[in-house]
Amino acid sequence: MSDIVLKVSDYQGRVKPDWCPGCGNFAQLTAIKSALASLGIEPKDVVIFSGIGCSSNLPEFIKTYGFHGIHGRALPVATATKWMNPELTVIAYGGDGDGYFEGTQHFYHTAKRNPNITYMVSDNQIFGLTTGQASPTSELGFVTKTTPDGNIEPPVNPLTFALTAGATFVARGFSGDPKHLAEITREAIKHDGFSFIDVLSPCVTFNKLNTYDYFKKRVYRYESDNLEDFYAAYRAVQEWGDRIPTGIFYRVKRNKYEDVDPILSSKNLVHSEPAHITEKDLEEFL
């Protein structure tokens, strides 16, 4: 972070987003840009990692360093980059299929490790890029191409999952409330540890159930004067129905993996010299 004054337009990518008009991902892209600008983080110091899905195309649409990898694997790649070079601001980004199906194990263990990265999930409760199949957050009874008789598997709750795994910052945003989303994103990037934001992100093409209107009727801003209360957070994130809370539910300070690891805590591995082996190092084999 520096004193340089940055504008949202300083993060304008080379490529225009190819998402459907009205897609919830636009609000997230804007939220990330405005959070970075308001925090004064230069484009060269940011890396955005993603997996595969409509949302995962985002690194192309923003002028930072971008890594558009494979389905479900953004978190381990992002974690390692951050560990090697802690000067970078690292954001992992993807969809609900990417993060809550394919990458579940990484989500769990990354939260537990608490690396200083931000993970934002565009949660549209459907597979978009593969043209409309039930996803891990699809509601019970939801009719899709793969669930013609209605979804019979209950949805996962990514927020209880994140809390259980040990995430130190847990939040939910809504693409229909971009100002609030940008505020949450800013706090998440500022957080010193693993910050997680699930974003309610309507898929205007394939999800005709969880629409902007659906959420606008239900969503409210959650407020708490004690964000360190795990059980209060755990109760709050389970509310889902007529009312759906958004905002920051949980924020605590805990050792990051890289604070404790003897090597990672001692140096920037990208900018330090590697070991130089000499004849003396061979003596242990004599």
Added chain:
Amino acid sequence: MGGNDVIVRVAGAAGDGVQSAGQIIAKTFSRMGLHCSTYNYYQDIIRGGESWYQIRASGNPVRSQGDGLDILIALNRDGVERHTNPDINEGGAAPLSANGVAIYDEKISISRSQNCGCAPVPLSELAQKYSRNPLVRNTVAIGAAIASLQIPFDTLAGVIRENFSSKGEVAEQNVNAARAGYDYFLKNYKPIDVSLKTSERKKYLIQGGEAVGFGMVAGGLKFYVAYPMTPASSALHFLASHSRKYGVAIKVPEDEISAINMAIGANYAGARAATGSSGGGFSLMVEAVGMAGEMEIPLVVYESQRAGPSTGLPTKTEQGDLNLVFGAGQGDFLKIILAPRNVKECFTLSREAMNLAEYYQTPVFIVNDLYLAEKYETVDDFELGSFSIDHGKRAQDGEEDYKRYLDTPDGISPRAIPGQPGLMHNEDSDEHNEYGDVVSDAVTNPDDRVKMVNKRMRKFKTYIENMPPTPTYRLSDAEYAVILWGSTAGVVEEAIDILREKGHRVGAIEINRVFPLNPDIGDLIKGRKKLIFVENNYSGQFERLFRSEFLVETFSVRKYDGEPFYPGALANSIEEIMKG
């Protein structure tokens, strides 16, 4: 056998201390300035079962575990009976030779074999004088074995003191126990007939898997991330125990998928990183291999083979994962496959792999196998002076109109790493143009696609032009060429020496750069009567790959019982093909 070459075998059950005893003996040999190498025959069990550990030592380089057995240390009855039985069935290992000696506890009553010299020693009784730990009987036996070779006791005592240096009085207890065994043997039995040519030259004794890890460190490794799996774990253990010394970060993550993706993330950031596993774990990594190929990110993968399919024989050797490694990753891209021939090459090729991956910005594989990964071998010289780190092409800060995937004559584009000013770009697992922008979504651009494939594949030509000559053995006048890859080099050389003794004109082509293959092989095979492929697998995985490159008739010797080749039997198999 006899003369300047000796084979010692320690046999017992898992938990008996077979391996520790064997390593003390190996160290004693290397301290004498002898060449030596070890072979570990064990099972997938922590206690019980049947295991043995063999050490072969000589004044000349030791290239395989060898034929024959001169000294047997048997820690239980099964060990005596199994290894003195002429019909021993251990994958090619020989029984105790007629003029060999078997050392075992005199409490074990066996009918005296006519095939060998039995040397019962009161192992437990002597051990009890110095320690209550029953495993000290092993030290008594080691003392007896060293006496049978007329090696000065002080050399052994030094190794024992070092081995137990952190355990206080235990060290001297063991030295005294070894002395008791040493004296008992000399008082009651005759030494065996060998004259090992010792040397003043220092010998380093190091395990294959350790040498892989050590080589990576010498090659600039900063992060090693792997999920444990035999027989790849010896590299992981070495690196974990040397993490602080060399400043290398180590991580065991949730699975192999995470491991390879973390290795890619670290390399992307600009820190040299590697991952490793055996076939089962590597199977989980395959998708990410393709990603590194498409995104042109340096990546080193250590693949240490064991017998498959699936869990297969977890503690047994095979060269059965070549198809898997060769086929890993969708589409076409340069993938470099290296296969060390010996422990020294585990070091030098792993070190080189770190450079190759960054220079060519592509995945590089070090394909090893259990036989070599678990083998301790003496190394004279690590050739530390012959290497320097080469980061390849890097973009300059603030470069105008930076193209991450610039189309270049050699196929290699200058890399930018995150944090460099003015070079922000996207690296993409989707096909992309020179800037890194995706060309597969809104509009597919066939021209850009073809340009990028051609650019990446041009690295093949660049790599091949820079390859060192293919190593050979006694090939110049050979009518018959034996072709091998990786760890079978030593045993093939011994088989060739046996065949040369018998007057056959035969030599070897030793492939340590398995893919892409060096075109110089075309000249090496010209005019040979037969090309004979030696492989530790059923289907001749390398032979098939070779034939797809060189379109030649081939003959094969294959072994897939989980055990390595033995020189005598291998020479016979090669001879049959030559005569056939």
